[in-house]
Amino acid sequence: MKNLSEMSWKNFICGCALSILLFSCGARQEINYMKDIENVALDNSIKNSRTTLQPGDQLIITVSAKDMDVVKPFNQVYSSASTITQYSQPSSNNLPQQIPVSGPTYSVDTDYNITFPQIGKISVKDENIETLKTKLTSLLREYIKDPIVDAKLINFRVSVLGEVARPGTYVLPDGNATLLSALGLAGDLTTYGVRTNVLVVRNVDGVFTKERINLTSAQFINSPYYYLKQNDIIYVQPNANREKAARVDPNTGLYISVASVIASLVIGVLALTKN
Template sequence: MKYLSLLQKAISLFLIFFLFSCASPKDIVYYQGADGITPQEKSNSYEIKMQPDDLLMIIVSAEDPEIAMPFNLKTYSLPSTNKLDIVRGQETVQLYIVDAQGTIDFPVLGKLKVSGLTRFEVLKMLQDKIAVYIKNPIVNLRVMNFKISVQGEVNLPGTYPVASERITLIEALTMAKDLTIYGKRNTILIIREINGIKSYNRVDITKADFINSPFYYLAQNDVVYVEPNRNKINGAAIGPNTGVIISISSLLITLITLIITTTK
């Protein structure tokens, strides 16, 4: 009976080891080594650059609104029907789309190259060109289709619109309700397209100094992919066969018990 008890324990331990594996804290904990990082005088910053397919809302204003009108796209009133209310007009602001050549067709000024320029650079260019016609013009610019996508081992994967024009990797993961316990935190993939060329970049968020990475701030249309760790991959492989393994192990224990009992 002593040998039977030892055998049963050995098989049980084998099953536990086979079905589960321990994760190290260094694979799970974020911002490791943060206490040893010297505070920076100036934080890492990022300003988005215009790229093809961006939708831009550009509004020009001046002291005299009529002078600025030729430099703005027309707005259209669209009927809006509400069953609980009367029919009301709704103004729709027209947007500029950056074409494949990286240009927009701007009233009065014509074709303007904006792709590759930062928001500040585009504003400066417009202000300088419009200043020829208007004294002290005010130009407002906003990217209307800024979005990022988060995929893989996160709790809420999806594509998320960004209201501001700057978002960090941590903010994007927070929008996706953080990584699951099965997500690889030390090799997060960021897919970025610049001028039609895609780049594939890795970020390790378990190390606190990742905030200095050029991919700490995301660009419009970035894709963030969190790979599954070894436990998830192994679990996917044995998942369908777990019941079979347990059944076979139970049968082996029963057979061994009978053999030992009958040989006494």
């Protein structure tokens, strides 16, 4: 009987410990990003990893080969004074670094074309940086032996607004940005940011679309909004506590202090009058 009582007591203690452990783990997971990432297949998101080129995009394209004299006619003359500032990913808690970039710049016109030296107009519709490099390499083989083409998108902009540490517009390197990398540049969400309802607004050919993203679930990496497009806007909604604080007059504390002083003076005057 005694042994049975001891076993029941031990089982009770183990049960309590297990319950506390499970409860504490569950509470902690609520603020983690992508808590079920191990259950999500990433293959479906690979096809969206490169953004297609859009009118207004600016590209730096350089051509090289063993004989650099041969490639000179295919490299557009440019001024080194004309630069665009991009932002690199911050390390640890440091601020993102601004990196000036310059080179032969080509603009995508409204018909999705660029004008390339010696070749003329080249369509970039439905092309991304990698496929454009392949296309240019193929075209240049008619003039150059073993050409090497380097291309970069230099004005890829996204805006991050709302409850983040550093809201603003960022120019991202190479046009290869994800929702998480953009939030990282903005210093991540504040403690007041709603992680289950991040809004992404997109404008493609004048048509606006939007999607709400739940950062606590890894499923969002399969969304077409995980890989960002040119001029995407990310908005992090404030939680109820932040909204409640925003509705409070910032001078409320001052009013209370003044009222307290007046009340003290009135009480003092009444006390003197009674005496």
